[in-house]
Amino acid sequence: MKKGFFRILMVVLCISVLAVGCGKKNQVELNVYNWGDYIDESVLQEFEKKYNIKINYDTFTTNEDMYVKVKAGGSHYDILIPSDYMIKRMIDEGMLEKLDMSNIPNYKYIDSKFKNLEYDPNNEYSVPYMWGTVGILYNKKMVSEKPTSWKVLWDKKYAKQILMMDSQRDSIGITLKMLGYSLNSKNPDELEQAKQALIEQKPLVLAYVVDEVKDKMIAGEAALAVVWSGDAVYCIRENPDLDYVIPEEGSNLWFDAIVIPKGTQHKKEAEMFINFLCETDIAYRNADYIGYSSPHTEAVKRLPKEITSSRHAYPQEEDLKKCEVFVDLGSILKEFDRIWTEVKSH
Amino acid sequence: MKKTWAAYPYIFWIIIFTIVPMGLLIYFSITVKTPTGTIISMDNFRRFTEPIYLKVLARSLTLAAISTVCCLLLGYPAALFLSSRDLRHKNTMVLLMVLPMWMNFLLRTYAWLTLLERKGLINTLLGKIGIPPLNLLYNDFAVVLGMVYNFLPFMVLPIYSVLSKIDHSLIEAAEDLGADPLRTFLKVRLPLSLPGVMSGITMVFMPAVTTFVISRLLGGGQYTLIGNLIEQQFLTVGDWNFGSAISLMMMLIILIGMGFTSRYEKEQEGGGLW
Known part of the structure; x- marks a missing residue:
């Protein structure tokens, strides 16, 4: 009897090792992969509260690091923010989902200067984030x-x-x-x-x-x-x-833009997140916090004059x-x- | 019967986390991706013998060897001191030796960054006594320092544990027969402590030769060691095949090293943390 119990115990132990991490989730989780120091993180919490969606936030250092990790599979990201040439490469390799722009009404705020760029000529795959x-x-x-x-x-x-x-x-x-x-x-x-x-x-x-x-x-x-x-x-x-x-x-x-990789389980929620990032207030807070130049027309208007007139952040045509x-x-x-x-x- | 059942979880563990990854590593290292598909090839190993990669290997081995020697020179006297019989508060001393290891390895290495910077603590203090700022960071010195600092306990502890296990009557016998302290040390303590020294050397050399964090942080990204090369292949370049081949070569080198030390340890009673 005792021996039988011991066997069962060991089998259970083996199975439980396999089963760890397969727990059921009832809350939608979005896996976001962004550059380091590239968002006002309070924005993420606000999104979680507003939509009851959990965000797993992860960062990368270079486009190449990001590409290798996503290409290798197994990472299950729903949102990526790569740069122009990397987006082109991912489009060419069929790694990105086409966006449904009707779910991203705030796209209208993006300055037309940043639309129809070479890396995504028909604005099908990406929404500009910073430049x-x-x-x-x-x-x-x-x-x-x-x-x-x-x-x-x-x-x-x-x-x-x-x-x-x-x-x-x-x-x-x-x-x-x-x-x-x-x-x-x-x-x-x-x-x-x-x-x-x-x-x-x-x-x-x-x-x-x-x-x-x-x-x-x-x-x-x-x-x-x-x-x-x-x-x-x-x-x-x-x-x-x-x-x-x-x-x-x-x-x-350069231009960094938000994209959704193929294989996402939560395309609709990911588009909600993109739309959220394009809300005037949120885009303003991000631009103000990280110091990069925003392609968002309304957010730029809200930024202090000394930033938008500075040639560092908002260079002139001649620069x-x-x-x-x-x-x-x-x-x-x-x-x-x-x-x-x-x-x-x- | 009971015993074999009890072993299953461990066998299962070894298969999942050792055998399968090793198999993958070997598979990747002997294959090459081509536009027409994956083919078996030794190209990855051949590539490793190019001068640029051999140079990286040589640099890694040299820096690791220097760190190991430094650890030995610093660690042996420390172990000797800790094991001496008339030392008071011995346990406290050993604890203090191990204490830094309770803290995260990355944090400890980051701490050195702020100490060694041009406007860091050390240079500020030197400036106070009129010495111009030194370039302490981002060179061989910083990398070796980081290795020695992080791995020193791995050298001290095995030696300490062997030294404190030495039968004291042997030392007394040597003294009774008229040996002076130096002679007692050379003829009795040193030979008996060699197994500890050997395991200390392996335990310092192995992590030192494969580290990539220390060389990245304290070397400023300009000291490509073998660990950085492997990391780069997997994370930046995405060439898993070449990365696997380097990893296998590295394991081979360590295996040969281990062969030497374990042969030695068999003759004597092994000491240390293994």
């Missing part, structure tokens, strides 16, 4: 004259005071720009030159970082950093010694003249991977 540029954030006390060119990042004067971005498309992109090429170059010669330039620059670089750049620059740990415009706005607000510039060679103009939007490079991306691995392990 911005890549540029140089510098400390006026540590850099004698205002930088105008990417070349300042190769200036030996600033050895060990330069922070580069640990994101392959951005870092290789600005190097191509510095050399006078397109940041969407597929030319092996030009890419090789960019690689050599990055290797040559490496001894001058203090560190390759992404989100840590803000703390470091605010604390005055480095003189120059490659940053996204919104991070620059945030840092300047915290430390008035800092300033941001889009170098004269031109830079990257953007030489800027390019990333395009998906397809199979050449492998080459970018190789270059970046080589630079970082040099």
Whole structure:
């Protein structure tokens, strides 16, 4: 008798190991995958309260990280916020759901400048969230004259005071720009030159970082950093010694947009969430909190004048003249991977 | 009968969490994705022998070896001190040694970031006595420091446990026969403590050679170690096949290392935490 009981106990134990995590849910859960530091998190709680939907919020550091995780499957995200070229790639690979715009009436607030862009020409898959540029954030006390060119990042004067971005498309992109090429170059010669330039620059670089750049620059740990415009706005607000510039060679103009990946169980709720993010009040709070530029017409009107008139956050046409939007490079991306691995392990 | 039934959950556990993942790792490492489908190939291993990756491997092994030696040099005297018989409050001392390990590993490493920064605590204090700020962060020194700091207890504890198990009458006998303290140490304590030293070395070297957090945080992303390379293949590049091949090569290297130490430990009574 005792032995029989013991057997049953062991079988139960085995089954219970398998059964863990298969509990029943009666509340809808939305899995949101966004960039780090890219939302006012109180907005999420407000959504949970208003619609009785639970949000599991998760963050990524680069588009490539996000893509690999979603592509590998098993992550079950309902909402993603990637950038332009990554959205194009995901559309081409059939990874995204078409949106039902009748569920997203607040889409009307999005400035038409941000509609029908190359990555989603018919506005079928994405709703713009934020936009911005890549540029140089510098400390006026540590850099004698205002930088105008990417070349300042190769200036030996600033050895060990330069922070580069640990994101392959951005870092290789600005190097191509510095050399006078397109940041969407597929030319092996030009890419090789960019690689050599990055290797040559490496001894001058203090560190390759992404989100840590803000703390470091605010604390005055480095003189120059490659940053996204919104991070620059945030840092300047915290430390008035800092300033941001889009170098004269031109830079990257980017758009981040909200999309729904294929395989979601809660498309309707995900669209509710997108619509919620496009409510004027919510879009305003997000833009104000994270410092990036909003494509939302009403939210922009509400932002303080000194932000919307600042050329950091809302650059003028002439600042953007030489800027390019990333395009998906397809199979050449492998080459970018190789270059970046080589630079970082040099 | 009872005993075999009791083992089932563990066998089940090992199959799910060791055998199956190992099988997947091997499968991924010997296959390559091509546009026409997945084919069996040794390309991943061949790629690992390219100079750029061998350089990463060499750097990882060197940094790990340096950290292990530092841990040994710092840890052995500490263990000797802790095991000495006339030490008061011995348990408190051992507890203090282990105490930092109760805190999260990441937090402890982040703490070093703020200590080593150019405007961090150490440089501020140095500045007070007129020394210009030093570049302490984002170099070999910072990475080795992070490894030594985090893994030192793994060196001290096995040595300590072997040393405190040494039969004291052996030491007394040596002293009775006229050996001075140095000779007693060299002829009695040191040889008897070697099993502890061996397990200490394995326990420090293995995590040190595969770490990617320490090199990422304290190396500023410019110190690609083998752990970073593997992480990059899985998380950024998405080349699981190559990532698996590197992981397997790494396991092979560790296995060879383990072979050496365990052969040694068989001869003596093994000590330590294994």
